[in-house]
Amino acid sequence: MNDKDNKLSDLLKIANKAYQSRLLVGTGKYKDFAETRAAIDASGAEIITVAIRRTNIGQTAGEPSLLDFLPPEEFTYLPNTAGCYSADEAVRTLRLARELLDGHQLVKLEVLGDPNTLYPNMTETLAAAKTLVKDGFDVMVYCSDDPIIAKQLEEIGCCAVMPLASLIGSGMGILNPWNLQIIIENAKIPVLVDAGVGTASDAAIAMELGCQGVLMNTAIAAAKNPVLMAGAMKKAVEAGRDAYLAGRMPKKLYSASPSSPTTGLISK
Amino acid sequence: MQLTINGKARSFDLVQMNVAQLVEQLALIGKRLAIELNGEIVPRSQFEATKLSDGDKLEIVGAVGGG
Numbered sequence: 001m002n003d004k005d006n007k008l009s010d011l012l013k014i015a016n017k018a019y020q021s022r023l024l025v026g027t028g029k030y031k032d033f034a035e036t037r038a039a040i041d042a043s044g045a046e047i048i049t050v051a052i053r054r055t056n057i058g059q060t061a062g063e064p065s066l067l068d069f070l071p072p073e074e075f076t077y078l079p080n081t082a083g084c085y086s087a088d089e090a091v092r093t094l095r096l097a098r099e100l101l102d103g104h105q106l107v108k109l110e111v112l113g114d115p116n117t118l119y120p121n122m123t124e125t126l127a128a129a130k131t132l133v134k135d136g137f138d139v140m141v142y143c144s145d146d147p148i149i150a151k152q153l154e155e156i157g158c159c160a161v162m163p164l165a166s167l168i169g170s171g172m173g174i175l176n177p178w179n180l181q182i183i184i185e186n187a188k189i190p191v192l193v194d195a196g197v198g199t200a201s202d203a204a205i206a207m208e209l210g211c212q213g214v215l216m217n218t219a220i221a222a223a224k225n226p227v228l229m230a231g232a233m234k235k236a237v238e239a240g241r242d243a244y245l246a247g248r249m250p251k252k253l254y255s256a257s258p259s260s261p262t263t264g265l266i267s268k
Numbered sequence: 269m270q271l272t273i274n275g276k277a278r279s280f281d282l283v284q285m286n287v288a289q290l291v292e293q294l295a296l297i298g299k300r301l302a303i304e305l306n307g308e309i310v311p312r313s314q315f316e317a318t319k320l321s322d323g324d325k326l327e328i329v330g331a332v333g334g335g
Contacts, residue, residue, distance in 0.1 A: 066333055092304075169335075
């Protein structure tokens with residue numbers, strides 16, 4: 001198999017659907033919808049997250065909406081439960097999302113526990129995941145980087161677990177690669193890093209650890225040049241994935257090995 | 269008719285109204301939205317058939333940018 005074949009067959013599979021891109025992006029915090037669209041195009045993302053919120057009643061007719069710029073026919077929408085602090089609210093939100101998106105089943109579950117850290121409440125998350133899976137949803141779940149919780153979410157029937165790399169919107173990068181590695185090694189479903197990525201190298205590290213993908217929003221939207229950063233993230237995710245597949249050389253502390261021939265040196 | 273929509277009280281001149289008529293009254297025709305009536309989702313196919321009563325509580329939601 002040559003490199004090209006390898007790339008074509010190396011797809012991200014979530015809930016029986018295959019995707020070329022392993023970068024999933026959010027659609028929040030951009031200057032305007034045009035910038036949102038340009039950044040998402042540059043990222044190459046096929047799965048994009050959206051939030052479900054009360055419609056503005058009495059807004060000027062014909063005011064553009066997110067969906068005008070990102071038609072659901074072109075992307076796989078991943079409605080989220082951002083801002084939900086209980087299992088009930090999260091389930092209710094995603095049922096509305098399913099109706100909104102014509103029976104769409106792929107969702108991102110997140111139940112928050114604290115408004116300052118946005119750290120997930122895993123007790124409520126587990127409860128919501130159970131209800132949603134029973135109700136026929138394909139649940140990608142934002143979670144803490146606790147390997148036991150991640151396994152429990154898999155056993156409930158979630159289609160992907162998405163541990164945080166660090167706090168949502170913090171840009172602090174991968175703070176506990178060891179936990180992520182344990183989660184990845186134990187999982188039979190895709191593990192994606194969700195939250196905390198700050199720059200391209202963070203995304204590459206997540207992929208080198210063996211993550212199946214990375215989900216991010218602020219790292220792109222809050223960059224000085226979001227479109228340029230979106231392109232950087234695309235390359236980082238691809239580079240990290242290739243490096244993971246290639247299999248890195250072993251680390252050899254205190255045993256240097258020259259890359260150039262040791263013979264044929266001049267003046268010997 | 270008096271309704272609570274997205275947490276705000278609103279009154280309408282019509283005495284009888286179904287969900288489809290409400291969507292029209294709110295100038296939301298053609299918008300992609302989902303509606304909950306007293307905590308239960310009203311499928312789009314049921315907008316015409318679902319009659320509203322005084323005091324009903326509705327949530328009308330759409331998709332917005334988010335991460």
